[in-house]
Amino acid sequence: MKIGVFGGAFDPIHNGHLHLAREFAARLSLDKILLIPTFIPPHKVRSYMAPAQLRLQMCRLAVEGDSLFEVSDIEIRRGGASFTADTLKEISLQYPGAQLFLITGADMFLTLGTWNRFEEIAKLAVLCAAPRDEYNSEKLLDYAKTLEQRGARCIIQDIPLLKISSTILRNKISDGEILEGYVPEAVEDYIRKYGLYNNHNNQQTLNDEQFIEIIRGRLTQKRFEHSLAVAEQAKHLAKLYGADPEKAYTAGILHDIMKDAGKEAQLQIISDFGIILDNVEKNLPGCWHAIAGAVFIEHILGIKDRDLINSVRYHTTARAGMSILEKVVYLADFTSADRDYPDVGTMRNLAATDIKAAMKYGLSYTIKDLVGKSMPIHPDAIHAYNEIVSAIEKGGTDNGQKE
Ligand SMILES: [Fe+2]
Ligand SMILES: [Fe+2]
Structure with missing residues (x-):
């Protein structure tokens, strides 16, 4: 041969x-x-x-x-x-x-x-x-x-x-x-x-304005408005809890960037970058857009900030050991101005006053919802829930600034 x-x-x-x-x-x-x-x-x-x-x-x-x-x-x-x-x-x-x-x-x-x-x-x-x-x-x-x-x-x-x-x-x-x-x-x-080699000389200097243009072209009008609302809310919460407001704003803009791309495209980009979904993740199409989104902003948009990438990656499931920025983006997605669900008022109050209690409420809400629909729950969500519950038991609630 x-x-x-x-x-x-x-x-x-x-x-x-x-x-x-x-x-x-x-x-x-x-x-x-x-x-x-x-x-x-x-x-x-x-x-x-x-x-x-x-x-x-x-x-x-x-x-x-x-x-x-x-x-x-x-x-x-x-x-x-x-x-x-x-x-x-x-x-x-x-x-x-x-x-x-x-x-x-x-x-x-x-x-x-x-x-x-x-x-x-x-x-x-x-x-x-x-x-x-x-x-x-x-x-x-x-x-x-x-x-x-x-x-x-x-x-x-x-x-x-x-x-x-x-x-x-x-x-x-x-x-x-x-x-x-x-x-x-x-x-x-x-x-x-994938828009490869596009404006390859200024790839590293993309700013929020350009990110907004990018998501405008990729999302439905409703989701586009949601993303801007999450960005605003994330910035607001970041100021309350000591995360970087600019980063929080950018993460809000980008958090759902792959959400309207279709399940096939989400799986494609995930596998293109060598990420292998475990058995639970395979059965949780709802979390694919977060994984795909993190890949997209890192590899296609050239974002290098790990905290920002993680805040997109974990905005649906949450996880144990979240940074303040990750929590802020997670909560902003729950409490943005466009959100409208029965408990949104309670959730907004909590998010504005007690980050731990808000995380616990958000996680409980999601987990209960999933159980009610007989859907699998991502282990990251369970770990996040366990962590927050034992933290509250130990130290009571607070405004998160000590974290
Ligand atoms: Fe999302
Ligand atoms: Fe969202």
Whole structure:
């Protein structure tokens, strides 16, 4: 068996990559091409990069239905710096007896001699590259000779390259251009769906105004108004209990961002980012939007503040050990101006005066409601309830400022 090993950031994967791989497969009679998106260490991740799970997913979409390709998450799964020597070794163990061909771009090829444990790489795989032009071709052939003196086997193939690069594509996307012909259709759809590479230069500077525009486009009118009301209420409660009012406001805007996306889309983004739902969660579709929402604001909107992400993540179930911000957002969702249920008055009074009593009331209300409907209860909610009940027993109620 002859296997082509083709690694790269694939940010995003495009038809130039696929063309190169297919040409090598045809010319060298390869049976399979392994596409291996590389893990990028956090300190090297630039703001415009797509998260690893999305790059992986785009590779999968790009070659769906094409039996020549297989997408491997071997490096992303490892989740740290990967050395090509280790990757090749693992592949050779997975496919005993297979002959491996490492496919590299021209620039990459010209550095191969300096790679970590080059001799091992050279032993494990035949090194393949395609020149960019005639001048480049000479350079590659010369360099191949020096590598061969160190025991490598090299194949330089004159493959006409497509004039595409991931950098050009990212710029086109951020300029709103159509990518037809540059990437497989499924990849283009995916990029649009998640708004990847959009305004990639100012991704980190999104402000509340922009967040409001984003949710306006994603939510029904009713839910949009609810979100703004929760934001107001969260800010108000944050001031009462000593959480950051700005953060609380932002969390309120974003807390239901995935709620109207549809169950399938919620599950999709959850699995795209490698989150595995446990058995209870699988049966609690009501909490999916909170998990999906946390993923969305972290990975798609580029929010880095863990407390803010958690306050979206736990706004439906709550959990033991909640921060003040998490509690504030949880309670704001219960008591925002648009809310209208029999106990809302009591709940609002409690939220304004005693955060512990309010949490206990909110949790009891939700749990009773779920039991009444014969619905499962998320263990996080039970843990939160147990914690708050024993805290009240021990210390009485208070306004939460001592926490
Ligand atoms: Fe919600
Ligand atoms: Fe909500």
